[in-house]
Amino acid sequence: MNSPATTSSASKRPTGTPFTRALGIAALVGIGWLVVFGLFLSPNDRVQKKGVRIMYIHVPSAWLAYLAFIVTGIASAAYLFKKTRSLTWDRIAGASAEIGVLFMGIALVTGSLWGRISWGTYWTWDSRLTTTAFLFVTYIGYLAVRDLGGTHHQRARRSAILALLAVFEVPLVHFSVKWWRPLHQQETVAEGKLNGLMLFSLFTGIVAFTLLYVWLLLHRQRVLAMEDTVDDQGLDLALAERRAEAQEVGS
Amino acid sequence: MSSWRIARLVAAKDLRIELRSRVVTNQVLPFAALVMVMFAFALDNDNVLTRVAPGLVWLATLFSLLVLVQRAFAVETADGALDALQVAGVRAGGIFLGKSMALAAQLAVLELVLLGAAVVLYKAEVPANGVILLIATYVAATTGLAFVGTLYGGLAAGAKGRETLLPLLMLPVVAPVLIGATRATEAALGTNGASPSEGWPWIGLLTLFAALFGAGGTLAFGSLIDE
Amino acid sequence: MSSWRIARLVAAKDLRIELRSRVVTNQVLPFAALVMVMFAFALDNDNVLTRVAPGLVWLATLFSLLVLVQRAFAVETADGALDALQVAGVRAGGIFLGKSMALAAQLAVLELVLLGAAVVLYKAEVPANGVILLIATYVAATTGLAFVGTLYGGLAAGAKGRETLLPLLMLPVVAPVLIGATRATEAALGTNGASPSEGWPWIGLLTLFAALFGAGGTLAFGSLIDE
């Protein structure tokens, strides 16, 4: 998303700080490691052969999407139930949801690619795949609701409520495989069915993606803040015109 | 005045409107019925129908729900009555409960018709030992759907362009209901050799769902409908 | 001024409204897409899906058609524009053609999306030798549906309370289209081992149907929308 804010006169301040820069670098390094381990050092799987390497993106992105959506939920709750009604919480919720949708998208794509390899099909109506798709759509809807307009606080309240309802779909996706028609992988990681090096690569991936997530979140949240201030500046101009209207008629 | 009295007022009002305009009776019911027939047409494949009957019943219910919800809020927005309701100080929680009740009532009728249609068209049988489960499913699912419908219908009813959101917001959220209700019904009807006992966990899911949206709506409806 | 010029005016107007409001893009398309997903989901196992895919595509088209038609006439009746159109002396035949054209355009887009969805979700493949047949089906069916939709939409929009009739009037009438289009598509896709040659008779039916309602509408539309 481009932000008019960065170009606007009023807010020349960058969205980066020493901390976020450090974070960004760490994320880059982490991804570098992931490439090394995921693509070269980690062994092929007995069944999945090279295909297993998709796991190192697929699983972390899916889990980070979960995390992002849960953060959205928490931030929304914070906005609704804290006396301060601070819009910062709302922006964190929004930013996190955007990133979550991004990661969920990656999980869907990598997942279906993987599916092509190991199940011979891009898509099937397995419970997890379907519920994941619904989760994805739900948060697209959430983002759409954020764009409905109204004052910042209206936007915040409306979307916060949706977020609190939507977050309940996450456990639904997670446990769906237990409930019916599982084709998709059941608990694999938690049950330690992975050999050491695979496990390590996977965790590198998770760490790297987490760093990336936090980095994106901080920046995106600040950009949103700037967009809000830009809205306010736009309003000031409009106000001036409207008042001028009054002068004309007056004279 | 208490939310509960408001709820009764609003529900009575909505049902009276239906009584006078007969939109649901003349439009939605035939629509739902025709949907079933259409399914029968499109899928007139030997044994397929009976196998997927439960799924189709709930699918048809969902589509009809969309129509019902749109109607339920068209009445309010046609002449700015929703504004009037808000100004009238009518507690949003009350409006929510009231409209949900009316919606649930209409849904219940609808589902009966659909079940009937399913039995006739798809030759679905209802075994004695599945009856209680079936009833439980209907009650739980209907309540849940009514709540969700009202919640998102209200959100979508507001300012311009929002109506475009209704299906987008609603369908993914009601998907669990579709799943749960379908499985429970299959269990009740013993489709694909399922046994009633398998149904009850799904009822749990449905009830949880209904409770969640009932609570959410009653508390939050105000902020959702005000523009 | 000639009916044809009017038709172009009205069509352009309707398409511009869609361009501005994006209701079809934001509401009907996602709706149709979700309908497909829901079908796929309710009918889970794949071999069923691919077998019934053509039927589902057209079923979804019909549902979307209902929404489209309601929308097409909602814009006319919202602020009494239909009255204004009549007083403006705009020839009814022209209105009919114009709105049909706009509707057909929107339907065409919609069907493309649905076909795409079918290919992805239901793994329906389009064999080379079926392409022409498929295209013919789409053209014929789309025209027919657009005509019927406009005709009955006008009838429903005409007088108070009648809008309740829309689905009731329309679904049974378009049933032949559903069947025809389904069979033709099955032939084109070679579903259940059907061969393209079997498809053409159905195209005949569809074309006949389109011609029938096209002529009927152009002549009778005036008396239909008059109150």
Next chain:
Amino acid sequence: MEPVVHLADVVAVLGGFPVLAGADLTVERGEIVLLRGPNGAGKTSLLRLCAGLLPVERGSAVVLGHDLALDRTAVRNRVGLLGHSNGLYGDLSVLDNVSFWGATVGATAVEVDASLVRLGLAGRLATVPVSRLSAGQRRRTALACLVARRAELWLLDEPHAGLDASGRDELDATLREAAASGATVMVASHELERAGALATRVVEVVGGQVRPT
């Protein structure tokens, strides 16, 4: 020369209710006739009947030389009606609306602009979607559409309602011009001072019948 409107004992029915119960009225070319009368008297119905929107149940109604009992559509492209509702497309801009309604009678872009300027809708407002206008701005847009249509018989239902002072003056001037240039105007209104001053003749509608005043 035959009258523009000639109603003889006209009866019209809506939903079983006789909205017009034997109305007699004759309007000559160039007149500005004010229809006054209590709520529910039948003013709107009378105007809609003259526009060919309301079927003639009994009696004879001749408008611009056409017998409405035989063919209601014949008069249509020659009359212009401003009803209680504006007949605008909320999603389209003011300009789009006026252009569309103008185009239906082949009005040129110049004529369209002229009518926009006339009703103070030129400039920023012209590009605003009608759904974002104030009530009076909408009414002005509807009037602009009417002006752009250059009708022979103007039928206006409470045209002053919602217009501000300048809008009212503009409206009156427009109608006087139209009448002067040979058009005929019928106005239903409850603002007796204002509309009375505008009209060349006042008739009273009561219980679905017309009586002179």
Next chain:
Amino acid sequence: MEPVVHLADVVAVLGGFPVLAGADLTVERGEIVLLRGPNGAGKTSLLRLCAGLLPVERGSAVVLGHDLALDRTAVRNRVGLLGHSNGLYGDLSVLDNVSFWGATVGATAVEVDASLVRLGLAGRLATVPVSRLSAGQRRRTALACLVARRAELWLLDEPHAGLDASGRDELDATLREAAASGATVMVASHELERAGALATRVVEVVGGQVRPT
């Protein structure tokens, strides 16, 4: 005693447009204030804001002792709004409508009948579905609903429009009574003679701001 309405430099926004651009207004108990001003000035917006329907973007708006910036809903059951639209259910009869809106504030059947009689809707009309009423009859129904609600602050947007002579007199009498019995009334109108005579004070709304006259 504190004023019923106190707006200080209020800004309100719709679709990015500042419908109110720094409005200041103070209304005391028992006043009948007329809001006049050109189309698009912001009268409707001002009334909707006082009814708690339009959020306060900037400035402070205190109505009946509640700060709308903090909670827009607190005032609601104490104000009554008659907007450009009537807020009626077309499928329901006049009686059903008035009863419903009355019931929302616990009005008794007697009070409902009283308001029907008052606006000349008793008898046959009471049982007619609103969708089959004439424009003025609908407006009367909306007024009846308002009367039945016995609000402390009455907000009316062009209440005279569409009403016939008797209806206007009835309306003015009603508003005067309400004010006399301690209610406060704000009326937006373009019928300056009529509304001016009714009002105890006239303010002008221009370009989203309020100025005394």
